[in-house]
Amino acid sequence: MDPGILLIDLLNGLSRGMLYFLMASGLNLVFSVLGIINFAHGSLIMLGAYFTWTLLQVIGGDWSFIVIIILSGGIVGVIGILIEIFFVRRIYESEHLYQLLLTFALIMIIDGLVLEIWGGQPRSMLLPRYFLGAVSIAGRPFPKYSLFILFGSIAIAILVWLFLYRTKFGKASRAAAADVEITSALGINVPYVYCGMFAIGVALAGFSGGLGLAMSSITPGMGAHIAVTCFAVIVIGGLGSLTGTLIAALILGIFEAFGDHYFPQVAMALPFIIMALILLARPQGLLGRNE
């Protein structure tokens, strides 16, 4: 085998894996702090992509691209705050079934709104000129934009880590994830932490949608498909473990990249084959806690 091709496949896998991490990390953060499984996470990723598409049409310009992606994440984050205040906040104490009902309803509402606002035809984004084409790595072409996704995702992953482990809000949210009652009795306004954490998780979704779907065309309803991948990632990694999510996302990305190249017939099923095999060996996921 040609080592150059292997390297390109590996880079492809890392780029894809880091994007999966970005997409799934918000879902896992919201679950581990709030205990809410947000089935609408994929739809919010899609929403981020649509905002990016529109802002690119309105603002345009090559150099505003990164600002537009960040802005899209921010807008989705603000929507997240509203969703938390008006809906999610009401079901923390309720049975899990209500989470399913609520967040499934959100999928239908978001999908319906997207169809209403952006229409049913696929939309594709205009990448800025400096992201078109490829760079040469080990004598082989590698898409510039994939490289941007790789480094962009790594940068965001570092920011998320710094946020959780170096800021007061991050520490308070990890404390609240472990013990709500005590955290509250230590003087921390837990509902405020919950709202902020939900917004951050959702903003990560919006951001990853803008960043990751810029290369493909976007269609209403694609959120459900993305959500399935996100769930595969956090289940493989172990619910509640962000490191697990990172490892699982990279495994999935790399296997997919090699799968696309060497076994294209089974590439679609690959995430689920990996998930089944890992869960057979470790039902709680790679780094999940055994309960």
Added chain:
Amino acid sequence: MLEIKDIHSYYGSSYILQGVSLKIKRSEVVSLVGRNGAGKTTTLKSIMGIVRPAQGSVKFKGAEICGLKPYQIARLGLGYVPEDRRIYPNLTLKENLEVAQIKLGSSKTKWNFEKVYQFFPQLKALGEGRLGSNMSGGEQQMLTIARTLMGNPEFILLDEPSEGLAPLVVSALADAVNEIKVEGVSILLSEQNMKFATKTTTKSYVIDGGKISFEGTIEDLMKNEELVKEHITL
């Protein structure tokens, strides 16, 4: 400083506190003794706002706090040390302490890392990066008290600190409680262990079936053999 008048609290549908009244003055250390299930923990949780009393009044520094949320009560200067050493297992020792400081912002406070470590040198010896899950029971109990102190409370609700700890550790804890008292912090201590209660407190309440059945000095309580036999394990 803390005055509880006729509080009634439910846990789900069971009627736990059936009219509890307590009064603790500034710089006083008072014990609330009683058997398991007598209502000690529920009393402390009702003061802290974790359990919301159905009826009654809780006044702290003259202001009514009954009905406030736990975080609001904590910010008024009431500290809560839970039973069962509920430290954060996923946080490091230092982070456990930091969480209690978050509400204070950057203002200078009486209690800081240096002072807390001086109080509990065992904690400093463990190293700040030690995970909460990786500590012994006694160390975890010290950390829960240290954590509450970091919040700079004027009054501490201390729930069964000696439970399940070795005698030597219990004795070290009693020393720590006495030192906290010297710092001018008032304490309401829930205890079953009379040795610990007599070492640390002068005034005592006995709770039984959700009602206060005795109020007086700890010497008077110990003299009352019948009461001691009935409600307390020595």
